[in-house]
Amino acid sequence: MTEAVTPEMRLPPKVSGEKPDIGHMEEFNGNFARFLMRCKAECGELAEYNMAGQRTVLMSGPEAQEAFLKGLDKKLSRAAAYQATVPVFGRGVIFDAPPERMKTQLKIQVDALRYQNMRSYAAVIAQEVQDWVSGWGEEGELDFLDEFIGLTLNTACHCLLGADFRYKMTEEFKALYHDLEKGLQAIAFVDPYLQQPLFEARDNARERLQELISEIITERRANAHQEYGDALQTFMLGTYQDGTYLTDNEITGLVIATMFAGHHTSSGTAAWTAVELARNPVFATEILDELSGLFGQGQEITFENLREIPRLEAFIEEVLRLHPPLVLLMRRVMEDIDYKGILIEAGKTVAISTYGSHRDANYFPDPETFDPHRARASTAEMMWAYIPFGGGPHKCAGNAFALMQLKSIFAALLSKYEFELVDAPDTYQDDLSAMVLKPSSPSRLRYRRRG
Ligand code: HEM
Structure with a gap:
């Protein structure tokens, strides 16, 4: 991900089915793991959805997930995305x-x-x-x-x-x-x-x-x-x-x-x-x-x-793999980002889905089958697919x-x-x-x- 942002850059594709005011909130609340899989199936590596005004870009696939997970705090902030934890953990603690x-x-x-x-x-x-x-x-x-x-x-x-x-x-x-x-x-x-x-x-x-x-x-x-x-x-x-x-x-x-x-x-x-x-x-x-x-x-x-x-x-x-407890990881974008020529603007949220990644048939053939014997290549790609x-x-x-x-x-x-x-x-x-x-x-x- 770079910051060489130019005016003619494209924006991430938007997920269909947005409703006035609430955006995709209803569908998200129904079953968010499945909703995120729909986002990826429809839009690919980057998919933008709307949570009652908070625009969120889902990043899918090992390459995009690696960029997300390696992102520096000052560009991709966990603190800004997890402010809900401040009153629970306490003022002045971790994200505050x-x-x-x-x-x-x-x-x-x-x-x-x-x-x-x-x-x-x-x-x-x-x-x-x-x-x-x-x-x-x-x-x-x-x-x-x-x-x-x-x-x-x-x-x-x-x-x-x-x-x-x-x-x-x-x-x-x-x-x-x-x-x-x-x-x-x-x-x-x-x-x-x-x-x-x-x-x-x-x-x-x-x-x-x-x-x-x-x-x-x-x-x-x-x-x-x-x-x-x-x-x-x-x-x-x-x-x-x-x-x-x-x-x-x-x-x-x-x-x-x-x-x-x-x-x-x-x-x-x-x-x-x-x-x-x-x-x-x-x-x-x-x-x-x-x-x-x-x-x-x-x-x-x-x-x-x-x-x-x-x-x-x-x-x-x-x-x-099949039941990852933390399905959705999030960060707030603090500076405009260029991801392969697509602009992810500051102020948006970016997210990755462990659940969706672990069901990608390119990396986990027959993904819904529980099989502890499945071979897993120890490639760098796999490292960012199994997360x-x-x-x-x-x-x-x-x-x-x-x-x-x-x-x-x-x-x-x-x-x-x-x-x-x-x-x-x-x-x-x-x-x-x-x-x-x-x-x-x-x-x-x-x-x-x-x-
Ligand atoms: C099967 C059990 C667990 C799973 C699947 C899991 C998963 C995760 C994931 C995905 C993250 C990264 C979150 C992000 O990038 O936003 C994380 C962070 C973290 N986990 Fe776990 N976790 C587990 C158990 C535990 C346990 C038992 C502890 C402590 C006793 C723990 C302590 C932490 C801490 C402190 C962080 C934050 C690290 C940091 O901010 O640098 N986790 N965990």
């Missing part, structure tokens, strides 16, 4: 921080998800999974979406804020988190400061959560030498270039931002993995054989032995954490239990009613202890 401070905050966030903490996270997750299944008995039936939402909230809370907070986690904390989540509905992307009860509850929850987290910070400052091995410790030790520490407000913001980035993305993927395992028993048996070799003699699940489980990894990769974790400078910071958690959960579950669908196979569908894709509710599965 000046560029240099934002950079440092993101670096500290990445540090918290890096190797040095991963070993203790692996132990925490293994423990949480063990506690979770301890009351299951011989057989039963559960809604696995609800179950994974609960489990991954516990693991996120435990890894981010430590054991003390996790085991004291009250209904109050869950209610506050829920109020913050409700504050990120589609309307917040139009105006997050509208006067309405939903946003009032969001603001009260943000304030109260900071009080709770400040209490732990104060306690920990009094015990400065203790090792906690959690993200809060990394956030508390991180400094800006001038040597100052993050404020309680900023630390609270990073906790919330990390929780939001990691929670529903993980629970949705875990739920889809469980459903696909139940729907594809032949592949499940292959993975079980692999796990028996690794954990068959009652070996503990640890960070080390979770590292390489190729069949399970390929299975999760295929789940993320469940995004790519470039803002590629998912929790990628390694997410995969380690999924492997830990399914290594433990599959060794102990077998699963089967309760409802007809085609009733388990992608639910796109929220920002993060998940299987439709209820996602009921029957489990039975292995003999």
Whole structure:
């Protein structure tokens, strides 16, 4: 993408079906993943649609997706596209921080998800999974979406804020988190400061959560030498270039931002993995054989032995291809852009669709078929076609954490239990009613202890 913009340049083709005032909002809200596939089928690499006045250019195909993901912040701004998160994360945090401070905050966030903490996270997750299944008995039936939402909230809370907070986690904390989540509905992307009860509850929850987290910070400052091995410790030790520490407000913001980035993305993927395992028993048996070799003699699940489980990894990769939790990534265009002679004007939004990209038959033949054995060329093109974790400078910071958690959960579950669908196979569908894709509710599965 260049900025050599000339007056005779063409504009991106417009998607049909625009309505007065609302543009494509109605069709988008119906099923946005399918709407985005229609945009690409009709217009090709660039397709412009209208969200109640906000003109958005969908960029499709590996080349356009690479340009989007590698775009510099000053040209393609995430901050301007994700302003709805400001009241949730907090003033002065990430997308509301000046560029240099934002950079440092993101670096500290990445540090918290890096190797040095991963070993203790692996132990925490293994423990949480063990506690979770301890009351299951011989057989039963559960809604696995609800179950994974609960489990991954516990693991996120435990890894981010430590054991003390996790085991004291009250209904109050869950209610506050829920109020913050409700504050990120589609309307917040139009105006997050509208006067309405939903946003009032969001603001009260943000304030109260900071009080709770400040209490732990104060306690920990009094015990400065203790090792906690959690993200809060990394956030508390991180400094800006001038040597100052993050404020309680900023630390609270990073906790919330990390929780939001990691929670529903993980629970949705875990739920889809469980459903696909139940729907594809032949592949499940292959993975079980692999796990028996690794954990068959009652070996503990640890960070080390979770590292390489190729069949399970390929299975999760295929789940993320067909059901990528973050379907739509967005940036605001800050300076006019020339993309192959087409002008994308400043002020517009640009977007890419992981869901659409993963269903491109040029790269994924017979794309709707679930096949963990599908060969994937390791070409540069493929790298920008398969993008469940995004790519470039803002590629998912929790990628390694997410995969380690999924492997830990399914290594433990599959060794102990077998699963089967309760409802007809085609009733388990992608639910796109929220920002993060998940299987439709209820996602009921029957489990039975292995003999
Ligand atoms: C299967 C699970 C997950 C998927 C599919 C996923 C996907 C993504 C994607 C696509 C992005 C890029 C967004 C963009 O470019 O606009 C992203 C960013 C991010 N993710 Fe994840 N994510 C997952 C789990 C997690 C977890 C568990 C955490 C933390 C514990 C996490 C933390 C982050 C953070 C902090 C960013 C922002 C990075 C930055 O701004 O530089 N993610 N994720």
